[in-house]
Amino acid sequence: xxxxxxxxxxxxxxxxxxxxxxxxxxxxxxxxxxxxxxxxxxxxxxxxxxxxxxxxxxxxxxxxxxxxxxxxxxxxxxxxxxxxxxxxxxxxxxxxxxxxxxxxxxxxxxxxxxxxxxxxxxxxxxxxx
Amino acid sequence: xxxxxxxxxxxxxxxxxxxxxxxxxxxxxxxxxxxxxxxxxxxxxxxxxxxxxxxxxxxxxxxxxxxxxxxxxxxxxxxxxxxxxxxxxxxxxxxxxxxxxxxxxxxxxxxxxxxxxxxxxxxxxxxxxxxxxxxxxxxxxxxxxxxxxxxxxxxxxxxxxxxxxxxxxxxxxxxxxxxxxxxxxx
Numbered sequence: 001x002x003x004x005x006x007x008x009x010x011x012x013x014x015x016x017x018x019x020x021x022x023x024x025x026x027x028x029x030x031x032x033x034x035x036x037x038x039x040x041x042x043x044x045x046x047x048x049x050x051x052x053x054x055x056x057x058x059x060x061x062x063x064x065x066x067x068x069x070x071x072x073x074x075x076x077x078x079x080x081x082x083x084x085x086x087x088x089x090x091x092x093x094x095x096x097x098x099x100x101x102x103x104x105x106x107x108x109x110x111x112x113x114x115x116x117x118x119x120x121x122x123x124x125x126x127x128x129x
Numbered sequence: 130x131x132x133x134x135x136x137x138x139x140x141x142x143x144x145x146x147x148x149x150x151x152x153x154x155x156x157x158x159x160x161x162x163x164x165x166x167x168x169x170x171x172x173x174x175x176x177x178x179x180x181x182x183x184x185x186x187x188x189x190x191x192x193x194x195x196x197x198x199x200x201x202x203x204x205x206x207x208x209x210x211x212x213x214x215x216x217x218x219x220x221x222x223x224x225x226x227x228x229x230x231x232x233x234x235x236x237x238x239x240x241x242x243x244x245x246x247x248x249x250x251x252x253x254x255x256x257x258x259x260x261x262x263x264x265x266x267x268x269x270x271x272x273x274x275x276x277x278x279x280x281x282x283x284x285x286x287x288x289x290x291x292x293x294x295x296x297x298x299x300x301x302x303x304x305x306x307x308x309x310x311x312x313x314x315x
Contacts, residue, residue, distance in 0.1 A: 012281050014291040019284070035253065037199040040139050041130055045242075048249055056290040064288060067253030069146055 021061045028062030029108060030083040036070035042077035043096070050097040051080075054104040063108060076119060082107060091119040130203060132241020133167065139200045140169050140226055141250055147173025147224065151258045152250075156240070158232060158265040165213075165232040168225060176219040184217065204228055211237045244300045247272065251296055255288040263307060270307040272300060 022028065033039070033048040044067075051065045071079045076093035080103070083089050090113045092103060099117055107113045115121055130136055137154060144152045149171035157166040176184060187202035201215070204226070208215040213230040230237050247261055251274055261272040274287060277296070285292065 008280055011291055011295050012285060015281065015285045015289045018289045018291060019286070033253070035138070035142055035249070037139050037142075037203065040135050045135065045138060045245055045249060048253065049245055052248070052252060052293060056294055059290070061290070065252065066255075066288075067142075067249060069142055 018061050025062045027085045028064065029085075031063065031065045031108075032081040032083065033065065033067050034069070034071040034077060034079040034081075035067040038070070038074040039077045039079065042074075042094075044078040046097050047078045047080065047095045047100055050100040051104070054101060055108075058104070058109065060104075060108065073119075076122065079119075082113075084111075092117045093119045093122050130207075131238050133165075133238050134241040134243040134246040136204055136207060136228070136238075137167060137169065137243070138246040138249065140204060141171075143200055143226075144169065144171035144173050144224070145254055145257060147171065147175070149173035149223070149257060151260075153260045153262070154247075155262045156243075156264070158263075160232060160266055163232045165211075165230040165237060167228040167230075169227075170223065170225040172223040175221045175224050176217070181217060181219060185215065201226070207238075210234075244297065244304060247300055248293065248297055252288045252293050255286045263304065265307060268307055270303045272303060 031051055033044055033051070035044050035048070048065060048067060054060075055063050055065065071077075071081070073079060073093070078095040080092045080095050080100075081089055082092070082103075090107070092099070092114070095103075095117070099114075103114050103117065130139070141152055141154065151172045153168075153170040155166075155168045155170070157164070157168075159166070184201045185205040187199050201217070205215045207213075208228055208230060211230040211234040213228065213234075216227040216229070218225045218227075243263075247259070250257075251259055258278075259272075259274045261270075263270045277287065277299075278285070281287075281292065287293070287296065
């Protein structure tokens, strides 16, 4: 199953560099994707993969993507929570892979949450219907 | 849920919820006997005896966030739809869920994108060890995070970007061989 030793050694070296960088930077950004039945059925898998892909592509070393169980708001799935050190948590709702690109570009890279994808915006919209 | 790989993703979440540190996912496609078997085995805390008959009830859930739990209910329905059965063996040392389906059944969903499912499980829960075994008649593909961890050396978490990329390639290649050259990256 494993590639050549040489290749693996290269990956190992790269991984250790990434790890070292993470350690030096301290706690980075955590992206949490709801992955219970409702989330999966609503399309959480492509959303999470898009995050993983974007983070690889942009070489964002200090961002981790993890999954969690039920967040408890099925009608808003797929839900994504972004935790930044010393900042309030941001909850994005009804996520799609297209929205992920924007969230990564504006929020993760530039620190400006995308308000129109957040739960606050969604709830306001529903209240004003 | 129109892919078996999504059912698998969903059921493994139960194992993770149950505090498992090891999950074995096994798929056996026995074409001669027309069987498609999915088994998910974990070392989590298990399902209490008195609840074992409740778990496929969609209105039963251990979570506190809402009143329905659909994971095993959907799996049970899937088995019914495909002339198969759902078998759950559980003790305090872990749980084994088996979904047995008729391989050629018109309603059996395709395996779907199992690479994506495995990638998310490995990267999304880096502390859990996964073994994935997929057999089609006599051909076999095995992916074992434990082996990968020892190959990469101590202390390299599997959710680093460069490792993730490597895992994706590894899985795509292995499964594509198993399926006789089908491409997973489309």
